Amino acid sequence: MKIHKRTRPTSYGMSMFLSTLVLVFLTAPTFFALADGPFIAPLAVPIKILIVPGHDNEVWGAEYNGMKEADMTLALGDDILNNLKNNPRFKIYITRDAIGYTKDFASYFASGMEAITTFKNEAQKLMQKKIKIGTFKRKSNGISHSSVKTPVALRLYGINKWADENKIDAIIHIHFNDDGRRNKSKPGPYKGFSVYMPDSQLPNSKTTRPLAIDIFNGLEKKYTDSTYLKSNGGVVTDQKLIAMGANATLLPSVRSVLVEYGFIYEDKFSTIPKRDSTFATMAEVTTNAIIDYFYPKTY
Numbered sequence: 001m002k003i004h005k006r007t008r009p010t011s012y013g014m015s016m017f018l019s020t021l022v023l024v025f026l027t028a029p030t031f032f033a034l035a036d037g038p039f040i041a042p043l044a045v046p047i048k049i050l051i052v053p054g055h056d057n058e059v060w061g062a063e064y065n066g067m068k069e070a071d072m073t074l075a076l077g078d079d080i081l082n083n084l085k086n087n088p089r090f091k092i093y094i095t096r097d098a099i100g101y102t103k104d105f106a107s108y109f110a111s112g113m114e115a116i117t118t119f120k121n122e123a124q125k126l127m128q129k130k131i132k133i134g135t136f137k138r139k140s141n142g143i144s145h146s147s148v149k150t151p152v153a154l155r156l157y158g159i160n161k162w163a164d165e166n167k168i169d170a171i172i173h174i175h176f177n178d179d180g181r182r183n184k185s186k187p188g189p190y191k192g193f194s195v196y197m198p199d200s201q202l203p204n205s206k207t208t209r210p211l212a213i214d215i216f217n218g219l220e221k222k223y224t225d226s227t228y229l230k231s232n233g234g235v236v237t238d239q240k241l242i243a244m245g246a247n248a249t250l251l252p253s254v255r256s257v258l259v260e261y262g263f264i265y266e267d268k269f270s271t272i273p274k275r276d277s278t279f280a281t282m283a284e285v286t287t288n289a290i291i292d293y294f295y296p297k298t299y
């Protein structure tokens with residue numbers, strides 16, 4: 001994903017974190033009902049996690065020094081997959097491997113594009129209606145993301161549809177950032193990670209928030225919060241990213257977090273050994289946040 005500018009950040013601070021922490025940790029892992037939101041079905045074991053390494057072999061996102069974002073997101077996604085795949089409390093899915101989209105997704109995209117297009121169009125229509133009657137307010141977090149072409153957008157909506165149908169409990173979208181500087185062969189001025197969650201008006205916002213905050217806090221212990229989002233200091237809410245369930249395309253039970261783990265030109269990604277060790281740490285932090293969210297320790 002590429003950022004261009006940011007004007008007004010939205011964030012959740014520590015007090016919000018603590019109040020949601022109490023609410024969620026008292027009710028998870030087997031039951032998940034929210035007092036002021038829609039009823040969320042009890043969680044079934046194993047918990048289903050979908051890992052989405054951002055971009056793919058055709059549209060690979062950012063690139064720096066011959067290193068493609070899509071290869072980095074896959075390497076980190078694989079690390080998270082490997083951390084959780086032998087844990088009987090979880091069932092882990094991933095959208096692609098070294099060859100391309102995994103069997104489930106390749107066939108879903110190949111045979112289901114018409115249904116995915118209808119899913120997207122219907123959701124957009126419904127959202128327009130909500131905006132018109134004032135039950136959903138458009139607002140910007142000040143970050144404009146590079147727009148995606150239709151086939152890419154449809155695949156992302158397809159992932160949302162698949163996740164809804166397959167009762168996925170959480171989606172982790174993996175990305176690395178880049179900035180809009182002119183000379184792409186030189187590093188840019190920013191560094192650090194950003195964590196995105198759905199806007200508060202989207203159905204999966206409340207369920208996602210504690211997970212997003214957990215991932216943020218875990219990463220913050222090891223890495224710099226994005227210097228691009230300097231005034232922010234927390235999780236960023238977004239209503240336009242398809243990955244966050246734009247147009248209310250993700251059910252309340254499908255938590256979705258998008259992490260920009262750093263800027264592609266940062267030194268910690270510059271060599272294979274550095275990447276390997278950085279990804280191992282980032283995967284561990286993400287894995288621990290997922291486990292803590294669904295199976296909180298009771299002290």
Ligand SMILES: [Zn+2]
Binds near residue numbers: 055062174175176
């Ligand atoms: Zn990206």
